[in-house]
Amino acid sequence: MTIQIKNGTLIDPVNLSESTTDIFIEGKLIVSIGKAPPAFSAEQIIDAKSHWVIPGLVDGQARLREPGQTHKANIASETSAAVKNGITSLCIPPDTQPVIDNSAVIDLIDHRNAKAGNLCHLYTIGALSRGLEGEHLSNMASLKENGCIAFSNAGHPFINNLVQRRAMEYAAGQSMLVIIQPRDDDLYANGCAHESSISTRLGLPAIPEAAETAALAKDIELVAQTGARTHFGQLSCARSVDMIRQAKANGLPITADCAMHQLFLTDHDIGEFDTNKLTIPPLRGQYDKQALREGVADGTIDSICSDHQPHEVDAKLRPFPSAEPGISAFDTLLPLAIRLVEEKVLSMPEAVAKLSTKPANILGLPAGQIAIGEQADIVIVDPDVHWICSGKNFASRGRNTAFEGWDFNGRVLQTLVAGQIVY
Amino acid sequence: MSANNLQLDENGKLQHFLSIGGLNQQILNEILDTAESFTSVTDRVIKKVPILRGKTVANLFFEASTRTRSTFELAEQRLSADILSLNVDTSATAKGESLLDTIHNLEAMQIDMFVIRHKDSGSAHFFAQHVRPGVSVLNAGDGQHEHPTQAMLDMFTIRHHKQDFTQLRVAIVGDIMHSRVARSQIHALNLLNTAEIRVIAPKTLLPVDTESLGVHLYDDLHQGLQDVDVVIMLRLQKERMRGALLPSEKEYFNQFGLTQDRLDRAKPDAIVMHPGPANRGVEIESSVMDGNQSVILQQVGFGISVRMAVMSMIVGRSGLQAGE
Numbered sequence: 001m002t003i004q005i006k007n008g009t010l011i012d013p014v015n016l017s018e019s020t021t022d023i024f025i026e027g028k029l030i031v032s033i034g035k036a037p038p039a040f041s042a043e044q045i046i047d048a049k050s051h052w053v054i055p056g057l058v059d060g061q062a063r064l065r066e067p068g069q070t071h072k073a074n075i076a077s078e079t080s081a082a083v084k085n086g087i088t089s090l091c092i093p094p095d096t097q098p099v100i101d102n103s104a105v106i107d108l109i110d111h112r113n114a115k116a117g118n119l120c121h122l123y124t125i126g127a128l129s130r131g132l133e134g135e136h137l138s139n140m141a142s143l144k145e146n147g148c149i150a151f152s153n154a155g156h157p158f159i160n161n162l163v164q165r166r167a168m169e170y171a172a173g174q175s176m177l178v179i180i181q182p183r184d185d186d187l188y189a190n191g192c193a194h195e196s197s198i199s200t201r202l203g204l205p206a207i208p209e210a211a212e213t214a215a216l217a218k219d220i221e222l223v224a225q226t227g228a229r230t231h232f233g234q235l236s237c238a239r240s241v242d243m244i245r246q247a248k249a250n251g252l253p254i255t256a257d258c259a260m261h262q263l264f265l266t267d268h269d270i271g272e273f274d275t276n277k278l279t280i281p282p283l284r285g286q287y288d289k290q291a292l293r294e295g296v297a298d299g300t301i302d303s304i305c306s307d308h309q310p311h312e313v314d315a316k317l318r319p320f321p322s323a324e325p326g327i328s329a330f331d332t333l334l335p336l337a338i339r340l341v342e343e344k345v346l347s348m349p350e351a352v353a354k355l356s357t358k359p360a361n362i363l364g365l366p367a368g369q370i371a372i373g374e375q376a377d378i379v380i381v382d383p384d385v386h387w388i389c390s391g392k393n394f395a396s397r398g399r400n401t402a403f404e405g406w407d408f409n410g411r412v413l414q415t416l417v418a419g420q421i422v423y
Numbered sequence: 424m425s426a427n428n429l430q431l432d433e434n435g436k437l438q439h440f441l442s443i444g445g446l447n448q449q450i451l452n453e454i455l456d457t458a459e460s461f462t463s464v465t466d467r468v469i470k471k472v473p474i475l476r477g478k479t480v481a482n483l484f485f486e487a488s489t490r491t492r493s494t495f496e497l498a499e500q501r502l503s504a505d506i507l508s509l510n511v512d513t514s515a516t517a518k519g520e521s522l523l524d525t526i527h528n529l530e531a532m533q534i535d536m537f538v539i540r541h542k543d544s545g546s547a548h549f550f551a552q553h554v555r556p557g558v559s560v561l562n563a564g565d566g567q568h569e570h571p572t573q574a575m576l577d578m579f580t581i582r583h584h585k586q587d588f589t590q591l592r593v594a595i596v597g598d599i600m601h602s603r604v605a606r607s608q609i610h611a612l613n614l615l616n617t618a619e620i621r622v623i624a625p626k627t628l629l630p631v632d633t634e635s636l637g638v639h640l641y642d643d644l645h646q647g648l649q650d651v652d653v654v655i656m657l658r659l660q661k662e663r664m665r666g667a668l669l670p671s672e673k674e675y676f677n678q679f680g681l682t683q684d685r686l687d688r689a690k691p692d693a694i695v696m697h698p699g700p701a702n703r704g705v706e707i708e709s710s711v712m713d714g715n716q717s718v719i720l721q722q723v724g725f726g727i728s729v730r731m732a733v734m735s736m737i738v739g740r741s742g743l744q745a746g747e
Contacts, residue, residue, distance in 0.1 A: 197635035201444065203544040203568030203606055206631065272429070273545030317523050317553075319543035321566065 001043055001419060002026050004036070008048025008380065013055065013353035014369045023053060025376040028418040032372060044421075048380050051413060054352045055370050056088025056377030057333065058359040060179075060257055061233055062308040063326075064090070064122075067108055068097025073310040073397040075109065076116035078330070081395035083119050083423045085330045086379035086412040087306070089360070089367045090120055093179075094127035095154040101127040101138040103146040110147070119422045121377070123149045123365065125179060128167040134158035137167055140174050149363055150231070152179035155280075165222055172228035177363065179231045180219050182240070183281075187211035192321045194267040194282040202273065205321060207282050209237045216240050220247045223254055231362055232256040234307055236281035238291030245300045255362045256300065258292050259307035260336050261327055261402055263345070265289070269402070275316040275323035276402045279307075293345050296354065303358040306333045310398020328398030332389060334381070335408035342409070376419040385411040429551050439551040439560045440733050442569040443610035451578065451614050457732035458579050458725070464501060474735045475504035478535040482508040483525075484563070485541040490699055490723055491563050491573065495538050498730035507534065522546070526553055534558065536734065544568035544603075559737045567601050573698050574607030576729040578615060580722050581653055584694050588615040594647055594689075595620070595638075596679060597657030597706055598628045600668075604698045605657060606636070613637045623647035625679065627668040644679050648688045656681055656697045659706045672705050681707045686716065694718045 003025040010021050010033070024032040024040055031037050064078040082090055092109065094100035100109075106124050113122045126148035130136040134157050143151070151171045158164040171178045191207035193199040199206040216232065220243060223230045232244060235258045244256045261279065266286050270277045277283055295301040309326025316323050337351040346354065353368075360368030367377055389406045391399035415423040430445055432438045437450060464472055480499045484492050492508070499506050511525065520528075522541075529537070536559045539550055544566030551560040564570040585591055593612055599605045599622055612620050613636075620638045622629070633640060641647030648654060659675060669675050686695065695707075695717045703709045712719060 195631045197632040200630035200632055200635065201606070203566055203603055205544075205567070208631075273548050314521060314523075317521070319522065319541065319546035319549045319565075321543045321545070322522075 002041060003044045003046065003376075003416070003419065003421075004042035005046045005048050005053055005378065005380070008051055008053035010053045010370060011349050011352050012370065013349050013357040014371070016347065016349040016353070018349065023370065023378065025416070025419050028375055030370060030372055030374050030376050033370070046380065046414060050384075052348075052381040052383055053370070054086070054379050054381060055356045055368055056379050056415065056417065057086050057355045058089040058363070058365060058367050059087050059306045059308065059333070060091050060303060060359045060363060061093060061259070061305040062090045062330070063310070064092060065310060066096070066112060067105065072312050072315070075112040075122070077397040078308070078310065079113060079116055079120040079122070081330045081397070083415040083417060084395040084412060086334050086381065086415055087330060088120055088377040088379070088415060088417045089123065089365055091123045091125055091149065091363060093125050093154045094152060095132060095156070099127050099132050100124050100148070101130050101132070101143070103142060106143070106146045106148065120417060121365070121367065123147070123363070125149065126151045128153045128171065128178065129158065129163065132156040134163060137170055140171055140176065144174055144176060149365065150177040150179050152181070152233075155181035155183045157183070157185045161218065161222070165226060168222055168226045168228040168230070172226055177231055178228045179233050181233045182212050182216035182219050182235070184211050184215040187214060192278060192282070192325075193270060194284045196267055196285055198267045198270060202270070209239055209284070212237050212281055213239045213243065216243055220252065220254070223247070223252050227253065229253040233305065234259050234281060235292070235301070236262055236284050236288060238288045241291045241295035241300055245295070248300065255302040257303040257305050257359070258296070258301050260304050260329060260333055261307070262292055263289065263296065263304070263340065264336060265402060270320075273320040275318065275320055276327070276400055276404070278320060278323050278325045279327060280325040296340075297345055302354075303362060304337070304354045305359070306330060308396070310396050311400045313399065316400050326400070327402045328391070328394060328396045328400045330396045331394045332401060332403050332408070334412065335389070335410055336403075338383070338410040339408070376416050378416040379412055380414040381410055382413050383410045385409065387411060429548065437733070437736050440571055440737065441547045441551055441560065441562045443571045443574055443607045443614065444569065446614065448614050448616070451575070451611060453736065454575050454729065454732050455579055455582055457736060458575075458728040461728040461731045462725075464731070470501050471503055472501065473503045475499065475502035475738060478738065479505045479507060479533060480536045480538060480734070481529050481534045482506065482538045483511050483540070484509070485511045485539070486564070488540055488563070490726070491540065494723065494726040495563060495730050498727050498734060501727070502731055502734060507532070522549070523553060526550060530555055530558065536561065536737065538563050540564040542566055561733065561737075564603055567603050567606070569607045570603040571607045572726070572730050572733060573604050574611045575733070576722055576726040577608055577655065577696060577698070578611050579725045579729050580696060580718055581694070583721075583725070584718065585652055588612070588617045591617050591653060592619045592621065592651040593617055593653040593655065594623055594651045595655045595657065596623045596644065596647070596681065598659055598663060599624050599633060599657070600628045600630050601660065601663070602657050608655065609636045609638055621647050621651065623679065625669065625675075628663070644685055645688060648685055651689045652693055654681065654686065654689055654693055654695045656695065656701070656707050658698065658700060659702060676705055680705065681711050683708065683711055683714065686711055696722060699723070
């Protein structure tokens with residue numbers, strides 16, 4: 001199949017530039033930009049005039065709920081939702097049921113993705129410890145062989161620091177990236193909201209910043225000790241941003257991301273117990289939100305993920321402390337990125353980089369740029385579509401949005417994955 | 424939806440009673456005045472009025488309670504309501520039925536009013552958001568959030584003894600962190616323009632930024648009790664010792680227990696209150712609890728009038744009041 005994308009505004013997250021040009025695709029690959037290659041004949045022409053052409057988005061943390069919780073969503077529903085929203089590569093954390101600590105689970109995920117039509121590239125993050133129980137190392141070498149791109153304990157604790165150290169060392173020995181969601185379970189206790197005047201007024205069990213930062217400090221020390229290349233995921237606190245900035249200045253091999261919603265919401269948005277605002281880590285204060293935005297702008301926070309967590313309706317129809325945490329985030333990922341540009345936090349190419357080039361580089365994925373010889377994962381966006389967010393219109397099966405009623409600009413028109421038009 | 428919208432109807436009348444936060448002074452005074460009129464009912468030989476005749480009230484206690492539940496039931500009986508009391512711990516939800524299903528099942532039984540106590544903060548709001556229009560919800564304690572009828576009976580007790588809130592110094596002593604009573608009391612005292620509200624507690628029993636509730640903090644009981652008019656002691660639960668919040672009951676009593684000696688720093692006519700159940704010798708000395716400044720038992724009695732008042736205001740709003 002040959003495709004020509006005509007007259008689109010190419011937003012290049014590598015050279016941080018915008019230009020109107022044509023893109024030529026043959027088979028899975030981009031074969032030329034600007035000028036048609038000799039003897040190229042397009043079987044399909046996509047007119048992208050006054051539309052943006054961006055690389056497919058790479059989401060470093062998305063729960064598709066399969067295997068284990070298919071009453072919430074499944075691989076078919078969520079890969080379809082992903083490509084409708086311009087996301088073409090997804091990384092699944094290991095806390096599926098069963099856990100991604102053996103090749104059978106990886107095979108199952110691959111099989112389900114194939115059955116759903118391979119709409120989207122799916123990557124698995126293997127468990128650092130068997131069953132995520134934090135006690136025995138998982139078979140990392142064989143998991144790597146079977147396709148895991150990184151290892152993580154998905155926020156679950158290790159039984160002690162020695163096991164964590166060994167797990168990180170072993171992963172480093174396999175030249176594999178370690179992903180850590182810094183979390184001190186004891187300090188988290190049974191908390192469900194950021195510790196602030198708001199948790200005090202609402203009488204909600206509180207989660208202090210130290211539940212993240214105390215763990216992060218220890219984790220950074222273990223990076224220094226082991227040299228393991230480490231990515232810190234879903235940071236929420238201002239002090240975490242400072243610590244990452246300092247650790248990077250000290251030359252440690254670390255990168256970091258935050259979830260998109262942390263750049264827009266604070267604990268104030270909980271209002272009177274709105275369970276759609278229940279997340280882990282919790283929505284923090286205004287100061288934290290601002291610091292995360294600054295971290296994103298100055299590069300301390302390398303990338304942004306969706307932290308997509310679709311739920312069935314009942315999961316949120318409970319009193320706040322008993323509801324399940326998480327936001328269905330695919331449908332709002334790109335529109336919120338556009339908003340970051342409107343609010344002058346990032347330029348459009350920078351915003352696209354945070355959602356494609358940067359995570360692809362961190363995770364070592366063949367994605368995140370539009371260049372000759374690259375796989376043709378390409379998204380066409382109409383920036384002039386205005387719409388009002390409503391969970392009931394979501395492509396994802398999870399309707400649990402935290403952005404109900406928000407005004408957004410920009411909508412995905414078409415998505416190509418490996419040269420195939422999948423949406 | 425804000426608490427304000429949820430609790431008040433379009434005419435500003437009470438339709439649910441979920442939290443003191445979000446209400447206004449006028450409503451609080453109306454509750455106190457109405458309760459005053461019911462104290463005469465509770466003193467009568469025949470203690471019934473027909474305000475809730477033909478109405479069904481369901482008392483749903485997902486957490487154990489003795490005095491709140493029994494005073495609610497008495498209040499409902501004295502208002503002539505039909506009553507359904509469920510100890511939900513051992514009923515449907517223990518078998519896995521969701522809270523929402525419990526609500527809908529009970530609604531199918533034509534319940535007019537729910538009184539609910541639940542371990543989760545915000546559970547009363549949750550109920551109120553999901554009941555049919557016209558059905559009312561009263562919060563009998565939600566997690567660590569609020570316990571508004573308890574606070575109103577405390578306000579009633581204070582007004583009974585002290586009249587003018589604007590001249591009062593009130594001290595609340597003890598476990599503020601885990602206390603829904605304290606949060607409701609603080610909101611109510613502020614709405615009634617209390618001159619000064621003091622909170623006296625060890626730092627481990629204070630939630631972060633307690634001052635934002637509109638109180639002054641003291642970590643020393645001697646200083647904190649100086650010249651106060653009202654002392655409210657909170658219950659110290661035994662499990663607080665296990666969570667490393669306090670070293671021992673003994674040390675707590677030594678620092679924060681109310682003794683006559685310490686009480687003497689307050690004004691000579693200061694009253695001592697406790698929402699109960701009290702731990703004698705842990706937060707309060709027996710002799711103070713039984714002493715002549717204690718109004719603790721009076722609080723319990725006033726609880727009936729105040730709960731009658733709130734329920735009658737909610738029912739009266741819809742114009743269905745079955746007057747004689």
